[in-house]
Amino acid sequence: MEINAINPWKWQDARSYTQAIEVKNVEGTLYVSGQTAIDDDGISSTEDMKTQLIKSLANLERVITEAGYSCSNIVRLNVYTTSTEELWPHFSIFQDWIARHGTKQALTLLEVVSLFETLKVELEATVVK
Numbered sequence: 001m002e003i004n005a006i007n008p009w010k011w012q013d014a015r016s017y018t019q020a021i022e023v024k025n026v027e028g029t030l031y032v033s034g035q036t037a038i039d040d041d042g043i044s045s046t047e048d049m050k051t052q053l054i055k056s057l058a059n060l061e062r063v064i065t066e067a068g069y070s071c072s073n074i075v076r077l078n079v080y081t082t083s084t085e086e087l088w089p090h091f092s093i094f095q096d097w098i099a100r101h102g103t104k105q106a107l108t109l110l111e112v113v114s115l116f117e118t119l120k121v122e123l124e125a126t127v128v129k
Helices: 011-015 048-064 083-099
Strands: 003-008 022-024 029-035 076-080 106-111 121-128
Touching: 003 083, 022 076, 048 083, 048 121, 076 083
Parallel strands: 076 106
Antiparallel strands: 003 022, 029 121, 076 121
């Protein structure tokens, strides 16, 4: 498999994403449903944004690894949040997770009116191998 990042600029580097990703010779593609701060018993978190972001990242990682894929091969990541204002002070948690896995992904961050039940952030990914 070959993954190529396309970045006509440099400013996106500070925001932990890539403008476009080209993938060639893929063995498999995993489309991951939005992962949120729901526990193993299916209970939605009522915690703050920081806590929900940490749990959402952990759930995303768990699904990807249990499917036999690597977080380093996330090529598309959509972040949905009920409040970019609440999320932004904790964005370094997201950036540290991205850096730890060496992920170079196309990214969309979108504020939405609501998510399921009491959830504040949701992460949807496309992963290749």
